[in-house]
Amino acid sequence: MEAISVLIVDDSALMRSLIGKIVDSAPNLQIADKAMNGRFALQKIAKAKPDIIVLDIEMPEMNGIEFLKERKKIGLDIPVIILSSIAKEGAKVTMECLELGASDFVTKPSGSESADLHTVAAQLVEMLQGYGGQYQLKKIAGTARRIPEELLKSYESRLIDPETGHYQRKTGIESLHPGSPDLFHQDTAAARAVQTGKPAAAKPVPVRKPGPIEIIAIGISTGGPNALREVFAKIDPNLKQPIVVVQHMPAGFTEEFANSLNRICPLEVKEAQEGDLVKPGRILIAPGDKHLEVEKRPLASIAHITDAPPQNGHRPSADVLFGSIAREYQNRALGIIMTGMGRDGAAKLAELYAEGSRTLGQDEKSSIVYGMPRVAWELGGVMEQVSLSDMAEAINKYAREFAH
Template identity: 60%
Template sequence: MDTINVLIVDDSALMRNLVSRMVENVPGITVAAKAMNGQMALEKLESIKVDIIILDLEMPVMTGLEFMRERKKRGLDIPVIILSSIAHRGAAVTMECLELGASDFLLKPSNVGSEDVGKVADRIVQMVQSYGGAYARKQGKKIPLFASTSREERPAPAAEGAAPSAPKPVTSAFTVPASAKSGPIQAVRESGPIEIIVFGISTGGPNALREVFAGLSPDIKKPMVVVQHMPAGFTAEFAASLNNICPLEVKEAAEGDLLKPGRILIAPGGYHVVVEKRSLASIVHLNQEPPRNGHRPSADVLFESVVKEYQANALGVIMTGMGKDGAAELAEMRRQGARTLGQDADSCIVYGMPRAAFEMGAVQKQVPLNKMAEAINELALKY
């Protein structure tokens, strides 16, 4: 079996070694090279083949942003994961890197000796396997697919102190066993006019939402609410970047925001978002109740409120992501008569959340990413 080759780019030797340790002991991943700035990374790419780049932003000689600009100029398509800081400037630059073609990003651990390190390690491995694995397979490498379970949903080690096992390979490309399929859910009432559209999305989401939102019709008059799993401090910049390419208004949700026709609200990182229908105006509320399915914001929390307030008068969309967040409550939305869409396996970076929903019978129609905007437009303008 071939391996996913990784290039780590960071001016800190400590961080290069830390990230290297996070991935090099995972079967199927090899640290092919390290570089201390963007210029050195470009030089290394001339002599070695890699399947994914883990890139710091703040470096001497050539920054991460400058590297991304040069990558685009040279037509390089190797996926890039950004290592970002939580500062406002870091968020703005991170979003610019996504616009330049970076696949995703994650926060550096705030303290090398903190609990953050384990969470960051888990996310890096997931991203390397997802983005790097997909790229490597396109290059003809034999790379297995991996089970789409998150740290919170994996079994604990058998004995105290035992190392966690590597993610389990999936034997075939996103095949759903017949025994796992529950069949389509039979709704208890007929679907009504769509009054709200809600999304749940995670790994692979930043670029997937960019593609979908750019293709939405300016004539849609339904409010939309999005849960994208993203750290606190980044969703305002993310919403602003989407607003630049979407014909509808996109903003980070704030407590008490109105659900206006044609407005898209993005759940803030670190906050659950729920909807409330009122006689004069419908609004959103934010809260910091415990994470659900390991996430805050959680798609299940949003969808649950939609079930309560809108029943059959909603459209739920579940897209690429690790784990199962959103699946259970999307199933309940469908049971109450809401319309539902799920991203298909072939176009997902990780077919986890949509797969879980599909297996529960929650998804009326599976749609490839490049057809998702068209499918949403059709339903939103028809009903």
């Protein structure tokens, strides 16, 4: 496939330059164009034909929220990654952007010398390659929406210089600074290897037969915000089992994320706190930068929140959650691993399966990044692969048929 083209939309020249350098330094990515606000972005889409858009929220003339509303109104389905501030108010607005159709978000790097710059770069590239690659496949298959003709006329015409009659392609764009540091230098061989595929390993032999399902645990990463919105909107309101979730997400965002899910889910969704009851009718989301574990007690199960070191580079870690479920519930759980880069959750999901619990994995076609579920499948820890569109029904079915 061709390189994934990225439209960068931010009113800060520094941020446009930083994001541009990240795109330029990454494999299979290229800059389609840049714009200083949402209005200019809409003007450029017809000519730039991006596969994905990186969008700031706070901008003059047309901010990120207004852009997403206009995008929805004119029927564009080009995926959008939000550049979010770390402040609490930024978290709330970021979740509003997801509700308006944005695909995912990354927190803004604070500058070229920022300690978190390489981390943000890696996350952003992963998202651009995942969502942008999926959109390219949609274009090849003919299922991507065509840019409406009225968009070509109404927005592109505003870029014509009335004096010269020429298209002002460079409006609002600055060139990248020569000699800028290479912001994305990490080896992506591991990421590419994840896509090569291997046959599934022989499944572990469970030490006991599956028992009734008493709890459901989900591990998910890139692609997770919208995937969980789709699944939880269709979850059975009479589900008898509690659900616990690790979604890789920075600190400060998971509370608002849980609140946004709570608005569309028939069950209660909340950010987990130390000592929370793990009970039917409730979904607990692991807090950002904290591990979530479950302890099963004679009268009730409770949530534990810890600051233990990251596992597989993540805190919260799906492996930590699945490990506690395997230890406390053995064969009486349903473990689910979904879209995401890397291998977090794969080893402990296999351990959960070996204990006798039932397990599901999201399939390759519907995953934004088929990393975590692929490794879990290769380790033999996945009983059944399920598409995202069928995941809610699969959960409902297993929970209903094997209720305790």
